[in-house]
Amino acid sequence: MSNLPPYLNSDDSQADGFVPPHVPPRPRRSDKYVMTEGVRAGSKMIGWLALGLFVLFWCSGITTIGPGEVGLVLRFGRLTGTSPADQVRQPGLLLALPYPIDEVIRVPVKKENEIAITALRDAPASGSPAGQGLPGYALSGNQNIIEADMTLKYRISDPIAYTFSNLSPERILRDAVIGTAAEVIAQWQVDDALRLQRKTDFGSEKLSRVVLVNAQKLIDKMNLGVELTAVEFREIQPPAAVADAFQAVQSERIAIETKKREAEGYAARIVPAAEAESNSLIKMATRRATDLRTRAEEEVSLFNRVHDEYVLNPGLVWNRLHLETIEGLMQDGGQFRFVDPGTRLVLTPGSPPSKPSGVQAKPIAPTSETSGTSEVQP
Known part of the structure; x- marks a missing residue:
């Protein structure tokens, strides 16, 4: 059975002769x-x-500051915050107004940045003579040209100074390190610079350390907000144009050092022996001088005693001295002959003299002091 109203049921309406009422159409x-x-x-x-x-x-201004970074918020171009602690936003969620009202600058303060410096190594322009005021060379303290290739490592220590003090901090940092390296090398001898260290009165110092310290002082004066962590010399050598001449000079210097060490070794062997001999001669001379001085003092003392006695009794002293002299001659002499006054003797070396008449002789062995011909005149 249909649920429609009676006037909508066509079967019933037609059966009962019911005519449905007129339904007006819905307005459009x-x-x-x-x-x-x-x-x-x-x-x-x-x-x-x-x-x-x-x-x-x-x-859209809501952002996050990642680990190892800090944020700086600029509002209409001006840094927000009244103190450095408020101006530097630490890692985490940052509530800022959308751009261009606020601008968030992220500064990687924990990252170690590297800059390759080849300005002291690059070759000069084509057709230009080497070393005439062109970049790419450093002059050592003893007027030698060398080339250097460095790597600079740094961290951002002051994000505000690093961001706002200079428009191009990396370029200024690079130029500062290049100038400092050239200045330091100009104070070093070329051999020390090539060895990257030298000896001083306080020990040894490294070239990279000296450049790092001096460059840091210069950077602090410019307030770049950067802390240098390392300056590494990857390569330092003479230019290719003068490499042969430089090697020749180095060979000569090595030869000179070798000769110098040999001479020092020879001196180390000879000087002690010479000093020992000198000390021995000095001791002998000292002993001889002491003996001569002692003998002279004894003779002076003896002479003074004899002189005092001679003053008291001249004749007695003279006779005593005469007899002592004759006695000494008799003991030290070789052969003695006694002749009468006026006797003429001819002495020939190697043969005994002829014995004149009336001469008493006492033959003894001739001495080596008897030579030549002597004549005894009355």
Whole structure:
């Protein structure tokens, strides 16, 4: 059985002769009404979309600062915050206004940055003579040209100074290190620079350490907000144009050092022996001088005693001295002959003299002091 009203049931109406009432047609909406409704619905959608964009725009300033970074917030180009602690935003969620009202600058303060420096190694321009005021060379303290290839490592210690003190901090940092390296090398001998270290009164110092310390002082004066962690010399050598001449000079220097060490070794062997001999001669001379001085003092003392006795009794002293002299001659002499006054003797070496008449002789062995011919005149 149909659930429709009786007047809508065609079977029953036709059977009973019922005629359904007239239902008027539904009025049709005008085009203007449809257009108005469409505009209203579109406006509502646009409103919701604009509201979403508005909310999204104001939330776009919300960001995060990653580990190893700090953030700086610029509001209309000016750094926000009244103190460095407020101006530097630590890692984490950062609530900022959307750009361009706020601008967030991230500074990697934990990262170790590297700069390759080849300005003291690059070859000069084509057609230019080497070493005439062109970059790429450093001059040592003893007027030698060398080339250097370095690596600079640094960290950002002051993010505010690093960001706002200079427009190009890396370029300034590079130039500062290049100038410092050239200045330090100009104070070193070329051999020390090539060895990257030298000896001083306080020990030894490394070239990289000296460049690092001096460059850091210069950077601090310029307030770059950078801390240098290392300066490494990857390569340091003479230019290729003068490499042969430099090697020849180095060979000569090595030869000179070798000769010098040999001479020092020879001196180390000879000087002690010479000093020992000198000390021995000095001791002998000292002993001889002591003996001569003692003998002279004894003779002076003896002479003074004899002189005192001679003053008291000249004749007695003279006779005593005469007899002592004759006695000494008799003991030290070789052969003695006594002749009468006026006797002429001819002495020939190697043969005993002829014995004149009336001469008493006492033959003894001739001495080596008897030579030549002597004549005894009355």
